[in-house]
Amino acid sequence: MRRAASWGLAPRLLAATVAAVLVVAATAWAIAALVGPSVFHDHLAVSGVDDPDAVLHAERAFADAAGLSLTLGLVAGVLAAAAVSAFIARRAARSLTLATTAAGRVAAGDHSARVPAVGIGREFDELAAAFNTMAADLGSVESGRRRMLGDLAHEMRTPVATLEAYLEAIADGVQPADAETVAMLRGQVVRLARLAEDVALVTTAEEGRLAMRRAPVGVGTVVDAAHAQAAGRFAELGVDLAVRAAPDARSVVLDADADRLGQVLTNLLDNALRHTPAGGHVTLEARRTGPGVAVTVADDGEGVSAEHLPHLFERFYRVDSARDRTRGGSGVGLAIVRAIVEAHGGTVRAASDGPGAGARFTVTLPVSVTPARVVGREEGNHGARSR
Secondary structure (H helix, E strand, O other), X not given: OHHHHOOOHHHHHHHHHHHHHHHHHHHHHHHHHHHHHHHHHHHHHHHOOOOHHHHHHHHHHHHHHHHHHHHHHHHHHHHHHHHHHHHHHHHXXXXXXXXXXXXXXXXXXXXXXXXXXXXXXXXXXXXXXXXXXXXXXHHHHHHHHHHHHHHHHHHHHHHHHHHHHHHHHHHOOOOOOOHHHHHHHHHHHHHHHHHHHHHHHHHHHHOOOOOOOOEEEEHHHHHHHHHHHHHHHHHHOOOEEEEEEOHHHXXXXXXXXXXXXXXXXXXXXXXXXXXXXXXXXXXEEEEEEOOEEEEEEEEOOOOOOHHHHHHOOOOOOOOOHHHHHHOOOOOOHHHHHHHHHHHOXXXXXXXXXXXXXXXXXXXXXXXXXXXXXXXXXXXXXXXXHHO
């Protein structure tokens, strides 16, 4: 039993095929031995042969001829079946060896390993395709993880170095610990804390563990709140911020977390502000789109090249790393946007006509409450707040 358990696939397939052929041969021999002589004897009786010696000789001749031919045929069949089975088993074993080798390389960290198509059957081809897809996905995840860790280390290095330098200067008496210095140090600590919160938030959201406090919330309420929160920053930097929300879009109520949706719009507006120079324009627009509602943040700023658009919502992805870091972005704002929007069952996409042509970010959310019920709920919410 131990020896059989250590056999490879090829010997097992060959042994199984030979055993099956032997069973078929034994069955055929037994049936021929039982049925053939009686059928031959009946034919002799019908033919009118009455001589016992002639009958006995004919039956012996038939038995010898049938036995010899059947034996030779069965032996030839067994050998042919064994040869074909050995060929097929060898190909199957070789294919599985390739798959095993590729799996070992992937397990060792080489995600470029692939299983070639060997053409031994649809099932194995599907298995190879699934394995190759898995290896590619793992490679993409590993590449993203390494890039994320590198970017995270870079993001943390600047504020940590600043804190260390100023604390050493204060300890050596070179830099006074006045209110301005303390405020600067506190700002660096806040930057680190925000980075940690952003990374934790996007990781939690992408893993599907984001806590949501869903409640009926009007689209108009969310849009107005985002505009009110961002208006001061836009005015300070000389960028015009306009709101265009159609009445039918404002009257829609979503089953959503108002704070999370507010964070989505805040991140999109902050992103537009960082990439729009003074004198530029940013528009926050809401409109109905069939069964959903679309909220778009559009600017006439720097724009984005086509090759960067598919990657904008990846963690720490930057179109221009040097310039983006100097503007204070954590690099995960758009990743947070996608994670929160998808947690609400919606989608987000980016579009741009190229560098210098501005960019548009559109969030599409499903509508779960009819407009007729929106007005009453929004009025009820206003009444509750007024009390």
